[in-house]
Structure formats: C-alpha cells, structure tokens
Amino acid sequence: MSRVGVKKTYKLYIGGQFPRSESGRSYPALGSDGDVLARVSRGSRKDLREAVRSSRSAVDGWSGRTGYNRGQVLYRIAETLEDRAGTFVDQLMATGSTKKQAGDEVAASVDRMVWYAGWADKFAQIYGNLNPVAGPFFNISAPEPTGVVGVVAPEEPGLLGLVSRLAPVLVPGNTAVVLASQAMPMPAITFTEVLETSDLPGGVVNVLTGHKDELIPWLADHMDVNAVDAGGATPEQAFRIQEGAVHNVKRVVLPEANGPAQSPYRIAAFTETKTVWHPKGM
Amino acid sequence: MAITRIPSTTHEPLLWEYADSKESTDVVEIDDRYGLYIDGEFRSPRSRSHFTTVNPATEEPLATVAEAGKADVDDAVAAARAAYEDVWGPMSPPERAKYIFRIARMIQERSRELAVLETLDGGKPIKESRDVDLPLVAGHFFYYAGWADKLEYAFPGIRPRPLGVAGQVIPWNFPMLMLAWKVAPALAAGNTVVLKPAETTPLTALAFARLTEEAGLPPGVLNVVTGAGETGSLVVAHDDVDKVAFTGSTAVGKLIQRQLAGTTKKLTLELGGKGAHLIFEDAPLDQAVEGVINGIFFNQGHVCCAGSRLLVEESVHDRFVDKLKRRLSTLRVGDPMDKNTDVGAINSKEQLDRISDLVESGRSEGAEMFQPDCELPQRGFFFRPTLFTGVSQSHRIAQEEIFGPVLSILSFRTPEEAVEKANNTPYGLSAGVWTSKGSRILWMADRLRAGVVWANTFNKFDPASPFGGYKESGFGREGGRHGLLAYMDWSEG
Numbered sequence: 001m002s003r004v005g006v007k008k009t010y011k012l013y014i015g016g017q018f019p020r021s022e023s024g025r026s027y028p029a030l031g032s033d034g035d036v037l038a039r040v041s042r043g044s045r046k047d048l049r050e051a052v053r054s055s056r057s058a059v060d061g062w063s064g065r066t067g068y069n070r071g072q073v074l075y076r077i078a079e080t081l082e083d084r085a086g087t088f089v090d091q092l093m094a095t096g097s098t099k100k101q102a103g104d105e106v107a108a109s110v111d112r113m114v115w116y117a118g119w120a121d122k123f124a125q126i127y128g129n130l131n132p133v134a135g136p137f138f139n140i141s142a143p144e145p146t147g148v149v150g151v152v153a154p155e156e157p158g159l160l161g162l163v164s165r166l167a168p169v170l171v172p173g174n175t176a177v178v179l180a181s182q183a184m185p186m187p188a189i190t191f192t193e194v195l196e197t198s199d200l201p202g203g204v205v206n207v208l209t210g211h212k213d214e215l216i217p218w219l220a221d222h223m224d225v226n227a228v229d230a231g232g233a234t235p236e237q238a239f240r241i242q243e244g245a246v247h248n249v250k251r252v253v254l255p256e257a258n259g260p261a262q263s264p265y266r267i268a269a270f271t272e273t274k275t276v277w278h279p280k281g282m
Numbered sequence: 283m284a285i286t287r288i289p290s291t292t293h294e295p296l297l298w299e300y301a302d303s304k305e306s307t308d309v310v311e312i313d314d315r316y317g318l319y320i321d322g323e324f325r326s327p328r329s330r331s332h333f334t335t336v337n338p339a340t341e342e343p344l345a346t347v348a349e350a351g352k353a354d355v356d357d358a359v360a361a362a363r364a365a366y367e368d369v370w371g372p373m374s375p376p377e378r379a380k381y382i383f384r385i386a387r388m389i390q391e392r393s394r395e396l397a398v399l400e401t402l403d404g405g406k407p408i409k410e411s412r413d414v415d416l417p418l419v420a421g422h423f424f425y426y427a428g429w430a431d432k433l434e435y436a437f438p439g440i441r442p443r444p445l446g447v448a449g450q451v452i453p454w455n456f457p458m459l460m461l462a463w464k465v466a467p468a469l470a471a472g473n474t475v476v477l478k479p480a481e482t483t484p485l486t487a488l489a490f491a492r493l494t495e496e497a498g499l500p501p502g503v504l505n506v507v508t509g510a511g512e513t514g515s516l517v518v519a520h521d522d523v524d525k526v527a528f529t530g531s532t533a534v535g536k537l538i539q540r541q542l543a544g545t546t547k548k549l550t551l552e553l554g555g556k557g558a559h560l561i562f563e564d565a566p567l568d569q570a571v572e573g574v575i576n577g578i579f580f581n582q583g584h585v586c587c588a589g590s591r592l593l594v595e596e597s598v599h600d601r602f603v604d605k606l607k608r609r610l611s612t613l614r615v616g617d618p619m620d621k622n623t624d625v626g627a628i629n630s631k632e633q634l635d636r637i638s639d640l641v642e643s644g645r646s647e648g649a650e651m652f653q654p655d656c657e658l659p660q661r662g663f664f665f666r667p668t669l670f671t672g673v674s675q676s677h678r679i680a681q682e683e684i685f686g687p688v689l690s691i692l693s694f695r696t697p698e699e700a701v702e703k704a705n706n707t708p709y710g711l712s713a714g715v716w717t718s719k720g721s722r723i724l725w726m727a728d729r730l731r732a733g734v735v736w737a738n739t740f741n742k743f744d745p746a747s748p749f750g751g752y753k754e755s756g757f758g759r760e761g762g763r764h765g766l767l768a769y770m771d772w773s774e775g
Contacts, residue, residue, distance in 0.1 A: 126438055131762050133744035134421065141748045141762065226753070242543035246536045248708065249551065249754045256546045257772075265440070265772055272710075272752045273759050276727045278737045 010040040010185070012047060012209065013192035015054035016202020022046050027211070029185050032096035040185045043210035048177070048218045051206035055148045055175040056224050058203030063145045063173030067121030074117035074170060077198040081163075082110045084194055088159055091186045095158060109163040115262050116167035123172060123267050136280045143271035145173035146251060147226035150219045152212065152241070154232035158184035162191060165231050166205065168266035174227075177219065178207045181232070185209040212237060220244025227251035227270055303621040305408045309395045312402075312485065315346045318354055318508060319491035321361035322501025328353040333510070335484055338405035339618050339627035339662040347484045350507035355476070355516040358505040362447040362474040363522055365502030370474050371444065375431035382427035382469055384497045389420040392493065396486055400458050401618045403485040405627030405663070406581050408619050411458075418743055419462040422761075425745035426466035429766060433471065436766050443771040444472030445548055446524035449517040451538075452487075453530045454480035454629050455584040455685075460529050461487055463749075463760045465504065471769035473525065474503050478517050481510040482630050515541065523547065527768060529586070532683075532709070532754050550758025550768040552586065552750055554683040555711030558704035559589030559740065560694075560726070563598045565716035569738070571605045574689070577714060577740040579613060579625050579667055583687040584633070586755075587712035589740055591680060592691045593700055599693045603671055606689075610667050611654040625687055628663040637665055637686030644670045644679040649690070675706060683709070697722065701729045710752025714740045733759070 010029070011018040020026075023044035028036040041047075062070070081088075085106045092102035128142040149169045154161030158181050169176050180188035192207045208215060216237050219225060221244040228250055230238045238254055245252045253269050315332070317324040329351030334343045350358070370378065389396065396419075397411040406415070433442030448468040452460040457479060468475050479487035491506045507513055511534070518526045519541050525548045528538050532553040542549055559577050561570050577589030594602050618626030628634040645651055649670040658664040665687055673680050673690040680690050694700040704713055713732040717723060723737045733751045736742060743749065748762035758768045 129748070129763055131744070131746045131748070133742075133746050135742070135744065137739070137742060137744075139744070139747050141764065146752075239544045243540065246540045246543070249532070249536065249539065249553070249756060251757050254546060259772060260774055263439070263774060265437075265774070272733065272757075273748050273750070273764050274727075274733060274735060274752075275748050275762075276735045276737060277739055277742050277747070278723065279739050 008038070010038050010189045010209070012041045012043055013189070013195070013205070013207040014047065014051050015206065016196065018192070021210070031094045037094055037186060040189065040209045043208035043215060045218045047208055048215055048222070051177045051208055052148060052222050052224050054203040054206050055177050058175045058201055059145070059147055059173075061201055062175055062204045065173070067124070070171065070173065071117050071120035073199050074113060074120060074167065077194060077200065078110050078113035078117060080194045080198045081106075081113060081191075084190065085110070087190055088187055091190060092158060095184045105157050105160045109160045112160070112163050112262060113167055116171050119171050119264060119267060123264055126264060127268055127271070131275070138278045138280060139275065141273050141275040143172055143268065144274050146270045146272055147174060148224060149174045149176050149270050150225050150228040151176050151178045152216065152228065152230050152232040152237070153178055153181050153188060155181045155183050158187040159191065161232065162188050164261040165229050169229065169270050170204065171267045172271050174270050175204045176206065177225065178205060179212055179215050179219065179232075180207055180209045182210070182212050216240055217244060221247055223248050225250060227253070229253045229270075231255055300622060304617070305398060305401070305619050305621055307398055307402065307619070310398045310402065312345050312399070316348060316484070316488050316508070318348045318350050318358070319488065319504070319506040320354070320358045321505065322495060327351065328357070333481065335403060335482060337402050338482070338629055339659070341661050341663075344403060345485065347488070347508045349509040350513045350516070352516055355507055355513065355520060358476045358507050359447060359449075359520050359522050361502035362476050362505050365500060366444070366446055366474040369500045370503045371472060375433070375472070378469065378472065379427050379430035381497065381499055382423055382430060382466065385494060385499070386420050386423035386427055388493050388497055389416070389423060393417070393420065396458060396489060399489055400486050401626070404454060404457055404483045405618050405629050407623040407626040409621055409623065410581060415456060415459045418745065419458050422459070422462035422745040423466045426470035426765075430470040433766065433770065436763055439774045440770065441773055442471070443773060445769060445771055446473060447476065447522060448473045448525040448527060448769065449476050449478075449520060449523035450527045451478045451514040451517060451530065452480060454483040455581060455586070457483035458486040458490065461490060463529070463765075464527050467760070467765045468527075468769045469503065471766055473769050476505045476507060476517055476523065478507050478509065478514045484508040518542065525769065527758075528552070535756060548768070550760075551756035552758070552760060553754065553756035554709060555586045555588065555751065555755050556591055556681065556683055556707045556709045557587055557589045557712035557714065557732070558591045558593055558730070559714040560700050560704060560716065561592070561594045561598065561602055562715070562717035562719070562722065563595045564718045566718065566738070567598065567602060567605060570716040571602070571609050573714065573716065573738075573740040574606060575609055575613070578689040579687050580741050582625055582628055582665070584629060584685055585741070587734060587741070589712065589714050590684060590689060592689055593694050593703055594691065596693045596695050603669070603691060606669060607652055610652070610669060613654065613656070613667050615656050615664060615666065616659050625667055628665050628686065631663055633685065634663040634665060637684055637688065640679055640682060640684045640686075641668060641688055644673070644677060644688075644690070647677045647679075649673045649677055649679060675703065681707065697726065701726065705729075705731045708754040711755035712736065
C-alpha cells in the first residue's frame with residue numbers, strides 16, 4: 001500500500017508567524033482542471049489590521065538598516081527562492097503553466113530579486129542629489145522609504161507578479177502588507193516560507209490571502225498605510241483604492257502606470273525625497 | 283511716525299521712534315478691470331461674472347477680476363491643448379529654453395513692480411516680496427530654463443516626454459513664487475499650462491501673463507483663469523487636463539485627490555504643515571531665536587512649512603522663551619508697504635477669523651498666551667505676533683495648521699523624545715533643528731519625517747532645492763532636478 005502523503009496547511013503570514021485567519025474562514029484554491037488544490041485562509045479585516053500593525057512596527061528596524069545589509073537580505077531571498085524552485089514549478093504547473101513556462105517564471109523571479117537586491121545600496125546615488133543652491137549652504141536631497149506600503153499583487157503570474165511588485169517596495173526600507181493573488185494564492189504562501197528563512201525580519205512583509213474585494217477597502221482606508229501599489233487591482237478595485245487614499249493622502253501606483261518591471265523608478269514611487277540644509281561657516 | 287520697542291535686559295522694552303519708509307506705488311499700474319488670459323489675449327469672461335480683489339492692509343478695492351466659469355475653463359484648456367499640439371510640443375527644446383530664459387530676465391527687470399503689486403494685493407511686507415519672493419521667482423525660471431534642453435540627462439534611463447496640459451492651482455501666500463514653482467518646470471518639460479491663481483491674490487499672475495505676452499511666448503502656452511475654488515475645481519476636473527498640480531490646504535488637497543479618483547491624471551500635492559522647530563541646549567541660542575522668529579513670523583506665518591511648533595530642550599526652555607519674548611516685542615507690525623515692516627497684513631478677513639478662532643482655542647484649552655503690546659493699524663487685517671507656552675500635544679494649536687503668526691511652544695528632555703514629538707503629526711513638510719553637535723544634526727535629520735529639514739537655519743528656499751511633503755503634507759517635489767519629474771512622462775527607453 002502506498003504511503004499517505006502529508007498535505008500542507010496554507011496559512012497567512014503576519015509578523016513572522018503563520019497564523020490562520022482569525023475569522024476561521026478559508027476558501028478553495030483551484031487548479032487549472034478545477035480541482036481543489038488546497039483550502040487557503042480567507043483573511044479578514046482583523047487580519048489586515050494585524051498585518052498593518054506588524055508592518056508599522058517593522059519600519060524603523062528595516063529602514064534603519066544599511067543599504068548594504070538590506071541588499072544582502074534581499075539577495076538571500078533570491079538564494080532561498082532558487083533553492084525552492086521545484087516546489088514553485090509544481091505549484092505553477094498545477095494552475096496551468098507548462099513545465100517550461102513554470103521553470104522560466106521561477107528563474108525570472110529569482111533573477112528579478114537579485115536585480116533589485118543590488119539597488120539597495122545604490123538607489124540613493126542615482127535618485128539623490130547634492131543641490132547647488134545660491135548661498136553658503138550644504139544642501140542634499142536623498143530618498144527615504146514612504147513607510148507601510150500595501151501591495152495588491154497581480155492575479156497572475158502568481159510568483160513573478162508578486163516578486164516584481166514586492167521587491168522595489170522593500171529596497172529602500174518600506175514594509176509591506178501584501179494581498180496575494182486570489183486565484184493563485186499558493187505560490188505567494190510558499191514564498192512567505194522563503195521570506196521566513198531568508199533573514200528578513202518578521203513584520204517587514206505580511207501576506208494575506210483571501211477575497212480582494214473584501215480586503216481592498218480596508219487596506220485603502222487604513223490610516224496607517226502610507227502607499228498602495230494597485231498593480232494587481234481591477235479598475236473597480238483601483239478606483240476604490242484611490243477613494244480610500246484620500247483619508248491620509250496615500251501615494252497610489254495605478255495599474256496603468258506599468259512601466260518596465262525592472263526599473264529603479266519603481267523604487268522611487270515608494271520613497272519620499274528629504275532635503276537637508278545646513279549653513280557653511282567658520 | 284511709528285513706534286517700536288527696543289529690547290532691554292529687563293522685560294520692559296524701551297520705546298523708540300522711527301520714521302516711516304514707504305515704498306512708492308508709482309511703479310505699478312493696476313487696471314480697473316481684468317479679463318481672463320486665454321490663448322494669448324485678455325478676454326471678458328463668458329461667465330459674465332467678476333469679483334473684487336482688495337488690499338488686505340487697507341481693505342480698499344484694487345481691481346475687478348473675471349471669474350472663470352465652465353465655458354471659460356473649456357476655452358483655456360482648449361487653447362493650452364492646441365498650443366501643446368501645434369507649437370510648444372513640436373518646438374525644439376533649445377528654443378523653448380530661450381523663451382523661459384527670456385521670461386526670467388524680464389522678471390528681473392520688472393522685479394520692483396511685481397514686488398509692489400504682490401504686497402498691495404497680498405499684504406506681505408515689501409521687504410519680503412522685494413528681497414525674497416521676486417529674486418526666487420526669477421531664479422526659478424532661470425533654473426528651469428536651463429533644464430529645458432537637458433532633460434535626457436536628468437534621470438538615467440528616462441526618455442523625457444511632456445505630459446500635455448497641466449492644470450495648476452496655487453495659493454495666496456506666495457502668489458508669484460508659487461506661480462514660478464508651477465509654471466517654470468511645466469514649461470521647461472514641454473507642457474502647456476492653465477493656471478488658476480488664488481481668489482485673493484490674482485494680480486501678479488495677471489501681470490505675469492502680460493509679461494509672457496511681451497516675451498513673445500506663443501499664445502495658449504500659458505493661460506490664466508482667475509476665480510475662486512469653483513474655478514479651480516473646473517480646472518483640475520477637466521477631462522483634457524493631463525496633469526494636476528495643487529498647492530494649498532490639506533483639506534482642499536484631499537478634495538482634489540478625491541475628484542481625480544478614477545482617472546489616470548498625474549497629481550502632485552503640496553499641502554499643509556505643522557513644522558517642528560527643535561532647540562537643543564547646546565544650540566547657538568541667539569541665532570536660534572532669529573531662526574525661530576523667521577520660522578513663524580515670516581510672511582505673517584502664512585507659510586506651509588512654517589516652524590509653528592517650537593520644541594525646546596527643558597534645560598534652556600525658560601531662558602529661550604524669555605529671549606523670544608523680548609525679540610517678539612521688537613517686531614514691527616503694520617503697513618506692508620513700509621520698508622521697515624516685519625509682519626504685514628493677514629491675507630484676508632476669512633484667514634484672520636480662522637487665526638483668531640485657533641488662538642482662542644489655545645487660551646481656552648489652557649495654554650499661556652503672550653503678545654507684545656504693539657499698536658495695530660485701524661483698518662486692514664492684522665494680528666499680533668503670538669506665543670503660547672505650556673502647550674501640550676493634544677491642544678488644537680499643537681495639532682492644527684494655524685497659518686498665522688502664532689507659535690506653540692513645548693519642551694523635551696531627550697533627543698528621542700524630541701523626535702517622537704516632532705513626528706507626532708499627520709503632516710510632514712518641514713522641520714528645523716538647532717544644535718552645535720554635528721553628529722546629532724545628522725542623527726536628527728535621519729529621523730525627522732519631513733520633506734525639508736533645516737539645520738541651524740530655517741525657511742531657506744532655492745530653485746535648485748527640492749521641496750515637498752511626507753504624509754498628509756502631500757506628494758511630489760517642486761524645485762531642483764526632482765521638480766521635473768512632476769511634469770514628465772516616466773517612460774523608459
């Protein structure tokens with residue numbers, strides 16, 4: 001008799017822990033053939049608030065690290081991702097990718113993470129400025145992280161879409177609350193296990209699975225979220241995010257703003273430029 | 283003859299007489315009535331509606347100004363679109379640059395005239411409009427003129443392309459300077475403009491429109507539609523406007539952000555602030571006093587980045603407050619056209635009422651008020667420079683933007699507490715820190731969540747220096763290389 005396999009329970013990722021939804025709810029993640037691949041947690045408003053709280057408390061620590069250190073942690077994510085390639089390929093194939101497509105997507109995800117990791121100690125050099133003001137002053141502008149960023153991950157590709165959206169948020173020291181692909185949540189959940197084993201401090205990335213229509217209004221309205229990448233939102237969801245953004249003047253990156261997936265200006269969208277003046281004198 | 287007070291070592295100031303020194307208004311001609319500047323000409327508004335702009339220092343009417351309605355805004359946007367498609371867009375960048383350089387030079391030539399007009403219409407001291415506003419205005423055009431044909435060098439990998447028609451709504455506190463901050467980078471990046479100046483200060487924008495006409499700027503590249511909030515709302519909501527830039531209150535900024543929800547228009551917002559000004563015990567206290575005075579009484583405190591929350595290290599709190607009070611007593615409040623005047627007129631009755639209301643809340647919530655015993659003019663809108671001590675974080679005067687000559691003073695014991703209190707606000711526009719310790723300056727500068735940090739100085743501005751807020755103080759930067767981004771398509775390749 002063949003051995004009975006041990007199935008994994010797919011949970012949320014909040015504050016470096018893997019809790020189920022406090023609501024006790026779940027929903028089925030379906031494969032391309034319509035089979036239920038797993039039941040995943042259906043995150044609630046309370047889960048979202050907990051994720052934001054966790055993200056907020058992680059901002060000082062993560063943004064306070066040196067760019068060199070953040071770069072190494074992001075690179076470590078790429079290493080761990082590569083290590084788990086087989087799992088991701090299986091999951092992507094279960095949702096309709098061919099083996100080649102799945103392999104390519106995982107490879108591209110690893111490479112993208114490596115590309116962004118390298119920016120952590122360079123971005124300020126291309127985006128910052130020593131300003132030649134007309135007076136005896138030292139004047140310098142440098143980018144700083146915006147703070148807590150909501151990331152609405154694209155529905156697909158399940159892994160590459162998430163990595164492409166998340167990496168530029170993390171580079172300058174933001175923390176993230178991610179709403180995973182609703183239709184293909186499993187790569188996102190497996191990715192949280194990569195994060196957990198990659199020296200990334202708990203709380204820097206929090207990932208919720210669930211119904212986007214349910215979670216987006218709470219994310220959009222939350223007063224302690226500073227920016228939202230609406231890249232994976234439908235037009236209606238993006239509109240709802242823009243509406244909610246008004247409460248605390250959130251920065252919103254719209255799906256239409258899609259430029260190249262690898263761009264330092266994706267990092268720029270989640271930074272604030274600070275200019276410091278000091279007089280020169282004897 | 284006016285009277286001022288000389289500081290003495292006691293708290294009882296000496297009285298000192300000084301002669302009036304009035305700036306002449308001969309240099310300015312003000313029309314009785316102004317139309318809208320659309321497609322290179324002044325037109326009567328289709329709305330047939332006008333309003334009066336008054337001198338806030340005398341309450342006398344200065345001119346009747348057109349109030350643009352929907353049809354007028356449609357005309358202005360259409361003119362800007364046509365100019366963008368046919369003239370300004372296709373023009374070679376070096377040619378565009380020369381127009382902007384020319385405008386910069388003409389502003390320098392007519393600097394005194396524009397400064398006087400600014401002071402008459404807005405109430406700010408002539409000393410400031412003459413020595414701060416207008417030099418910065420000219421500098422801003424000169425700075426961005428030079429960028430117009432160098433955009434491909436501004437940001438690695440970005441192919442510089444304009445956005446199209448920019449709708450710009452500006453405030454009344456620095457009418458001409460805010461015009462420069464908006465118009466100069468927009469034109470340099472190849473956009474055309476529909477500008478809506480503030481209702482209470484339209485005259486310098488109209489004078490500027492005439493100046494661009496003399497500069498030969500092609501019709502439609504700059505359009506000026508005067509009016510109140512309704513006109514501004516028509517501009518930002520117009521379907522054929524590609525880019526919206528607004529400077530003003532956070533409340534109105536949020537309305538605009540809401541209006542633009544569901545569109546893909548590019549938006550930059552430069553909104554309110556509640557700047558923290560931090561004084562450590564090792565600071566050069568006398569210099570810091572000057573910085574603090576400038577930080578809150580410059581332009582009557584009508585400054586979004588004003589240092590309106592003073593945080594003083596407990597060990598020097600009392601001494602510093604004493605120095606401030608003495609300095610406050612020597613401020614000359616009154617006629618903005620007098621070259622001696624330090625604090626001019628409050629911009630409008632409405633703003634005066636708002637300041638009075640917040641000051642009243644400070645008293646009723648238990649803070650201790652200090653005002654010098656200065657005489658105010660009989661007519662016009664004026665408010666005494668005001669300090670509040672014993673302010674706690676929960677007081678309205680510690681939380682809300684007053685936008686007037688009112689300073690709220692709190693204290694702190696440790697650098698950590700200073701940072702905590704400074705950042706305890708939904709705003710994040712400016713902050714100041716005074717200390718002799720270099721490492722502490724940089725430590726503080728890293729932690730203050732504000733777009734501009736002035737260390738051992740305050741309220742410094744420069745065309746090359748990016749300006750803008752964190753959090754509810756808005757997003758986007760004006761000035762410097764970063765200021766270009768607000769008016770460029772970010773596409774790469």
